Amino acid sequence: MSYTLLLRNCGQLLTLAPTSATGPLAGPDQADWPIITDGYVACVHDRIVALGPMAELDEAQVTAATRVVHAAGRVVLPGLVECHTHLVFGGNRAAEFQRKLRGESYLDILAGGGGILSTVRATRAAPDAELLAAALRHLAGFRRYGITTLEAKSGYGLDAETELRLLRVAREAGRRQPIRVVSTFLGAHVPGPEYPGRPADYLTMLARDVLPQLDPAEVPFVDIFCEEGAFSVAQARDYLTRARELGFGLKIHAEQLHELGGCEMAAALGAISIDHADYLSAAGAARIARATGGRTVAVLLPLVPLFLRQERYAPGRKFIDAGLPVALSTDFNPGSCPSKNLWLALSMACLKMGLTPREALAAVTINAAWAIGQQQQCGSLEPGKRADLLVLDVATAEEIPYWLGENPVRHVIIGGELMADDNGWENA
Ligand SMILES: N=CN[C@@H](CCC(=O)O)C(=O)O
Ligand SMILES: [Zn+2]
Numbered sequence: 444m445s446y447t448l449l450l451r452n453c454g455q456l457l458t459l460a461p462t463s464a465t466g467p468l469a470g471p472d473q474a475d476w477p478i479i480t481d482g483y484v485a486c487v488h489d490r491i492v493a494l495g496p497m498a499e500l501d502e503a504q505v506t507a508a509t510r511v512v513h514a515a516g517r518v519v520l521p522g523l524v525e526c527h528t529h530l531v532f533g534g535n536r537a538a539e540f541q542r543k544l545r546g547e548s549y550l551d552i553l554a555g556g557g558g559i560l561s562t563v564r565a566t567r568a569a570p571d572a573e574l575l576a577a578a579l580r581h582l583a584g585f586r587r588y589g590i591t592t593l594e595a596k597s598g599y600g601l602d603a604e605t606e607l608r609l610l611r612v613a614r615e616a617g618r619r620q621p622i623r624v625v626s627t628f629l630g631a632h633v634p635g636p637e638y639p640g641r642p643a644d645y646l647t648m649l650a651r652d653v654l655p656q657l658d659p660a661e662v663p664f665v666d667i668f669c670e671e672g673a674f675s676v677a678q679a680r681d682y683l684t685r686a687r688e689l690g691f692g693l694k695i696h697a698e699q700l701h702e703l704g705g706c707e708m709a710a711a712l713g714a715i716s717i718d719h720a721d722y723l724s725a726a727g728a729a730r731i732a733r734a735t736g737g738r739t740v741a742v743l744l745p746l747v748p749l750f751l752r753q754e755r756y757a758p759g760r761k762f763i764d765a766g767l768p769v770a771l772s773t774d775f776n777p778g779s780c781p782s783k784n785l786w787l788a789l790s791m792a793c794l795k796m797g798l799t800p801r802e803a804l805a806a807v808t809i810n811a812a813w814a815i816g817q818q819q820q821c822g823s824l825e826p827g828k829r830a831d832l833l834v835l836d837v838a839t840a841e842e843i844p845y846w847l848g849e850n851p852v853r854h855v856i857i858g859g860e861l862m863a864d865d866n867g868w869e870n871a
Contacts, residue, residue: 445506448486448830448859452497454516454838456482459809460823467768467813469737474801476809476823478840484519486830489858494824512854512861514834518843520804522591522831522857523785524811524822527718527742529629529776530595530616531578531609534565536777549751549779550700553672559599559633562777566599571612578616581775584783586622587864589852591831592822593622594815596666598629602637603652606630610662621857625815627694628657631667631674631682642674646682659690663816664715666694669705676704683712692816698722699747707731710739716770716814718742721753725761732766740814741767743806744774745791746782760797769798770814771806786851790844800844830859 456479461472468476483500485493493501505511539557543549552558566574578595585593595616597609610626617624630649638645654665665686669679673696683693692715697705699719706717710731717723717731720741731739743757759769771792774780782788789807792798798806812822820829834854837843843851855862 444487446485446492446504446509447488448510448512448856448861449505450484450512450514450519450832450834451500452516453479453482453484453514453519455480455518455840456484456494456824457518457520457804457840458494458824459521459805460825464809466737467740467810468805469732469768470763470766473763473769473805473810474799476801476805482519484824484832486859489830491824491826491828491830493826510861512834516838517853518835518837518840520833520835521808521822521824522833522855523589523807524815524817525585525590525593525772525775525785526716526770526811526814527744527772527774528593528595529598529774530581530593530624531574531597531612532562532566532599532777533569533574533577534562534777535781536561539778543752550672553633558778560636562599563601563636566609567605571608574609574612575615578612579620581783582616582620582622582624586620586855586862587852588783588785588850589833589855590783590785591622591855591857592625592812592815592817592820594625594627596627596629598632601630601632601635603648606653607656610657614661621860621862623817623821625817626662627664627666628653628662628691629666629668633668633673643678646674646678650682650685654686654689654691657691663692664694665691666696668696669703670696670699671701676708679705680708680712683709683714687712694718706741710735714739715816716740716742719744719747720757720762721748721755723757723762725758725765728762728767729765737766737768740770740810742770742772742814743792743796744772744780744788745795746780746788747774749791750780750782756795758796759792763798763802768810768813769802769806770810771803772811784848784850786843787848790847793844800841803844804840830856832856
């Protein structure tokens with residue numbers, strides 16, 4: 444069948460597809476994926492069917508029915524995979540931001556009933572339609588940054604009814620626009636306000652009343668925040684063990700503010716990702732890489748310490764050198780990162796975590812896809828994968844982290860469809 448979409452004259456085609464990868468890219472492999480110069484990508488409907496140098500393009504498959512995008516020497520790469528967001532919430536925390544600027548800490552604000560708990564109050568009070576409209580607005584923003592697949596956590600309901608409502612809103616948001624939304628249940632964000640000082644009872648309620656109502660085919664992951672003021676390592680272990688028995692993949696927010704051992708515990712249970720990890724040591728990372736055979740991905744969130752005014756960033760360089768695969772995300776949420784700019788996170792990972800541009804690019808594409816179990820569908824340019832593609836307004840991979848804070852996206856293609864929003868490039 445003739446091509447339905449062709450991207451031609453791509454100055455650099457960043458494939459993110461090493462020929463021998465059978466797991467997330469780790470160690471030297473994280474930077475070792477092919478770039479094709481002066482390349483093309485051909486798609487039929489929603490799938491990539493061929494790519495390579497322009498000289499090898501089969502012109503016979505290019506017909507009057509083929510939509511042709513002239514990349515004109517620009518970089519083309521897979522759509523970005525945003526593997527950690529708290530998409531659905533009510534209100535915002537701009538007032539709290541002022542308190543942080545005056546010196547109050549994240550955990551102090553939480554302990555005083557603010558932080559996550561203030562978003563819980565706003566979320567519980569918001570009707571479904573309002574939450575859905577906000578989620579759709581945020582997804583449209585993510586799309587302009589070239590996000591084509593996105594993980595969305597619940598976690599601002601903290602009671603059975605509202606947590607289930609948030610998962611329904613996320614699913615509906617996924618249906619109503621083109622970004623693929625993958626759901627995670629984070630009812631165990633912090634203990635619900637009805638359980639003061641009783642975190643274990645709250646987890647018992649979630650395991651009894653909510654987890655059995657969820658279908659892992661629709662909500663593939665269960666997550667927990669393991670931290671002072673949230674849940675202990677022992678509580679998280681029991682809860683995640685139960686989630687695993689019920690067939691869910693596991694994720695954890697851990698070592699964000701203290702070194703408690705949550706990352707190692709979750710990795711030992713087979714977690715697909717361990718997220719934050721700012722306080723995870725290089726030795727701990729090496730133990731995790733060895734114990735898991737490089738299957739667990741460390742999802743690093745460099746915009747969070749930036750926004751919380753903290754000095755400590757996960758030692759991503761050491762993690763990669765220790766063989767731990769690294770992905771990057773914004774952690775979009777109203778408290779610790781109200782930004783959707785994954786390109787800025789990528790630059791910050793180079794500046795503050797020691798990643799190279801090539802490692803960071805793998806971290807927002809193929810490794811991020813592994814972190815949410817979507818590696819068969821997206822994250823690299825390979826025949827058979829979904830036709831999720833970006834044309835950037837830069838000429839080389841190295842330029843991407845260099846234009847700090849800019850959105851380099853010129854065209855977004857999701858499932859073979861060229862999105863209408865061009866970020867104003869056509870008039871530039
Ligand atoms: N650390 C825990 N949860 C979120 C923040 C949530 C909030 O502050 O509203 C995070 O990933 O940073
Ligand atoms: Zn988070």
